[in-house]
Amino acid sequence: xxxxxxxxxxxxxxxxxxxxxxxxxxxxxxxxxxxxxxxxxxxxxxxxxxxxxxxxxxxxxxxxxxxxxxxxxxxxxxxxxxxxxxxxxxxxxxxxxxxxxxxxxxxxxxxxxxxxxxxxxxxxxxxxxxxxxxxxxxxxxxxxxxxxxxxxxxxxxxxxxxxxxxxxxxxxxxxxxxxxxxxxxxxxxxxxxxxxxxxxxxxxxxxxxxxxxxxxxxxxxxxxxxxxxxxxxxxxxxxxxxxxxxxxxxxxxxxxxxxxxxxxxxxxxxxxxxxxxxxxxxxxxxxxxxxxxxxxxxxxxxxxxxxxxxxxxxxxxxxxxxxxxxxxxxxxxxxxxxxxxxxxxxxxxxxxxxxxxxxxxxxxxxxx
Ligand SMILES: *Cc1c(COP(=O)(O)O)cnc(C)c1O
Numbered sequence: 278x279x280x281x282x283x284x285x286x287x288x289x290x291x292x293x294x295x296x297x298x299x300x301x302x303x304x305x306x307x308x309x310x311x312x313x314x315x316x317x318x319x320x321x322x323x324x325x326x327x328x329x330x331x332x333x334x335x336x337x338x339x340x341x342x343x344x345x346x347x348x349x350x351x352x353x354x355x356x357x358x359x360x361x362x363x364x365x366x367x368x369x370x371x372x373x374x375x376x377x378x379x380x381x382x383x384x385x386x387x388x389x390x391x392x393x394x395x396x397x398x399x400x401x402x403x404x405x406x407x408x409x410x411x412x413x414x415x416x417x418x419x420x421x422x423x424x425x426x427x428x429x430x431x432x433x434x435x436x437x438x439x440x441x442x443x444x445x446x447x448x449x450x451x452x453x454x455x456x457x458x459x460x461x462x463x464x465x466x467x468x469x470x471x472x473x474x475x476x477x478x479x480x481x482x483x484x485x486x487x488x489x490x491x492x493x494x495x496x497x498x499x500x501x502x503x504x505x506x507x508x509x510x511x512x513x514x515x516x517x518x519x520x521x522x523x524x525x526x527x528x529x530x531x532x533x534x535x536x537x538x539x540x541x542x543x544x545x546x547x548x549x550x551x552x553x554x555x556x557x558x559x560x561x562x563x564x565x566x567x568x569x570x571x572x573x574x575x576x577x578x579x580x581x582x583x584x585x586x587x588x589x590x591x592x593x594x595x596x597x598x599x600x601x602x603x604x605x606x607x608x609x610x611x612x613x614x615x616x617x618x619x620x621x622x623x624x625x626x627x628x629x630x631x632x633x634x635x636x637x638x639x640x641x642x643x644x645x
Contacts (some may be wrong), residue, residue, distance in 0.1 A: 325452045355405070361414035421454065
């Protein structure tokens with residue numbers, strides 16, 4: 278099965294073997310040793326000296342942690358949304374009582390740092406900016422470095438980042454770009470089954486934490502920090518997933534960050550060029566094309582849901598569909614984590630075989 282959705286992603290055999298191991302005492306010395314190793318590896322991938330909380334949950338839990346650990350009800354925040362995950366982050370902040378101003382862009386577009394700069398300049402009350410680094414629903418990777426520079430021009434405004442589908446796969450130097458809190462999730466580029474998420478906290482974020490009044494319990498990163506000093510987590514962690522992450526970090530560190538980024542770049546260009554070679558059009562503004570997920574327009578006259586079904590049932594290829602209003606209109610190829618060029622070439626081949634069976638011919642697409 279060629280599973281090419283943007284998470285959960287396939288896992289290396291060594292990781293799968295690790296997650297099947299017998300349990301240990303999560304308050305004993307073996308767990309403490311593993312936690313220290315995982316903490317070190319995760320910080321290396323984050324390129325940070327900041328604390329990184331390791332939480333047991335899916336990625337949305339880490340998004341919630343970004344909000345509840347740094348903000349207070351009534352805080353004026355700018356939520357930059359370029360798709361489904363940006364909307365989700367804004368909704369979480371609203372749910373906890375933040376005063377959210379949404380900067381909503383058309384799906385497929387990337388956020389403009391100058392626009393963010395302008396919005397912050399026009400209103401001095403903003404406490405934080407929420408932004409998605411890589412918008413998985415559209416295949417757009419925001420220019421986070423420029424966005425961070427724009428935010429920093431306005432003093433100590435917090436920059437809270439959902440990097441669930443980018444961190445570990447594309448360059449994201451957390452300290453160099455001075456990002457305050459950055460969320461990731463192990464089931465994306467980290468090559469591990471779902472269950473652990475990470476949230477880095479800058480000094481500025483910790484200061485905000487001390488003043489933050491949003492309710493929090495399970496996702497309290499201060500508790501995570503205090504327990505981590507003793508080699509523990511506040512609550513029972515996903516022990517098996519820690520085993521997997523420990524092994525996956527070994528694989529990632531051995532390959533090296535630069536090689537990982539280059540491999541993702543190669544796989545992404547194969548996905549984009551493969552789609553174009555079939556006569557298909559890409560959905561995202563290509564100036565912001567993501568190196569972890571590619572969204573492709575379903576051609577006129579073809580039923581998008583039927584396409585993913587035929588691919589799954591007859592070509593052993595599982596791709597993502599479109600979310601919300603894009604359901605049936607795009608399909609998404611995940612190329613992050615445990616992926617090689619051949620996996621993406623196989624996707625192009627399968628799509629090329631399935632499409633004509635659904636009434637598509639490239640010459641017709643080119644003519645329309
Ligand atoms: C997958 C993803 C999430 C959420 O992860 P879940 O584990 O499904 O909760 C959040 N943000 C982005 C950008 C993602 O790709």
